[in-house]
Amino acid sequence: MPAKVSSYMTSPVIAASPYDNLAHIRNLMIRHHVGRVVIVEDSKPIGIITKSDFIRALFSRRRYTKPLEEIKAEEVMTKELIVIEENKSIKNAAKLMIRYGISGLPVVTRDGGLVGIITLTDLTRAYAERYRGRLRVFDAMRKDPPIVSRSHSLFYIADLLSKDPAGKVIVVEGNKPVGIITKSDVAFLNTLLLSHNIKYIKRTSIEKGRATAVRIYAIPIAADIMTPNPLTTKPLEDLALAADTMIKNNISGLPVVDDEGILMGIVTKIEIARALSKL
Structure with a gap:
């Protein structure tokens, strides 16, 4: 019989407010070594921000000129949240993640209170522990x-x-x-965050017969x-x-x-x- 979500979920959950900015969310991800932060209001999950959301925000033409401190969580979070109850099986969790193309599910009680999160990492650990010899x-x-x-x-x-x-x-x-x-x-590359440490090279440009020094910024490869x-x-x-x-x-x-x-x-x-x- 498949294990329950409660056996493999992570608790407590790294969470933030919808009014926190992306700089704070980024720091939470780096400090706690997580790939997602659940956005909560009144102790209930209302959204989630993942590394994918960060990449979309950083490369969005509408947002890339704004510093992370000026972008609120509610602007970029995924609002159509898929959750799972703690008494469901890990197989059900896997089916939901595959069906919706997501990497984590907030775990809730029957009344919707947030009690944990189960991720692809947790499912991978469960597979390693429980299913040796089944597939190549x-x-x-x-x-x-x-x-x-x-x-x-x-x-x-x-x-x-x-x-x-x-x-x-x-x-x-x-x-x-x-x-x-x-x-x-x-997502966590410093050069994308408009750091003052971006390296550049100087080249000479000829404009209207005059030599002018221009800076060309290096793009990481x-x-x-x-x-x-x-x-x-x-x-x-x-x-x-x-x-x-x-x-x-x-x-x-x-x-x-x-x-x-x-x-x-x-x-x-x-x-x-x-x-x-x-x-």
Whole structure:
């Protein structure tokens, strides 16, 4: 019988007010090492902000010129909140996350009070603990992960991240994975926050016959922000062992490679949850 949500949920929940600003939300995420903050009012959840919301806010033409201190949580939070009761099964939680394309569910009591949160990480831990020997990585992996080269620009990468369900981009060289980039790498990148430490180079521009010095600001590329030498897995490995590797190393995805190290696909916490939902 599948375990209950209450057995794997995280409590207490990192929460904030709809009137808190994004700088505060960002600090909460970094300080507590979480990917989402639940927005509450009168002790009940009314919204949620995730790393995906941060990326959308940072690259929104309407908001990117505003400092984070001037953007309120209520402006960017997801308001159509999907929740789950604490007595439901983890299989039900997995089905909801897959159906709605979300990475976490606030856990509530019957009267709607917030008591916890269950995430893809929690489901991955449950799979690692309870379902060894059921599936191989090949049975669950995704075969078409987004890939980039070391020199692709931050803006192209951010676009790929916003479209990828798992928020992962693999950096390849000779069809072999040499790095991985996640939403956290972009959402919490200092250069995106209009930092005064952005590096620039000076070049000479000729205008109306006069030489003028201009500053050209450097745009980060994949090589600047990727995590190099990512952990990988093989297609015939037990999916529960891959899940255990993710939990023990605090990562959310593993490139899948063949015996020569050639990229075959990726397995992430989303694939783990999808597998769990079908068991």
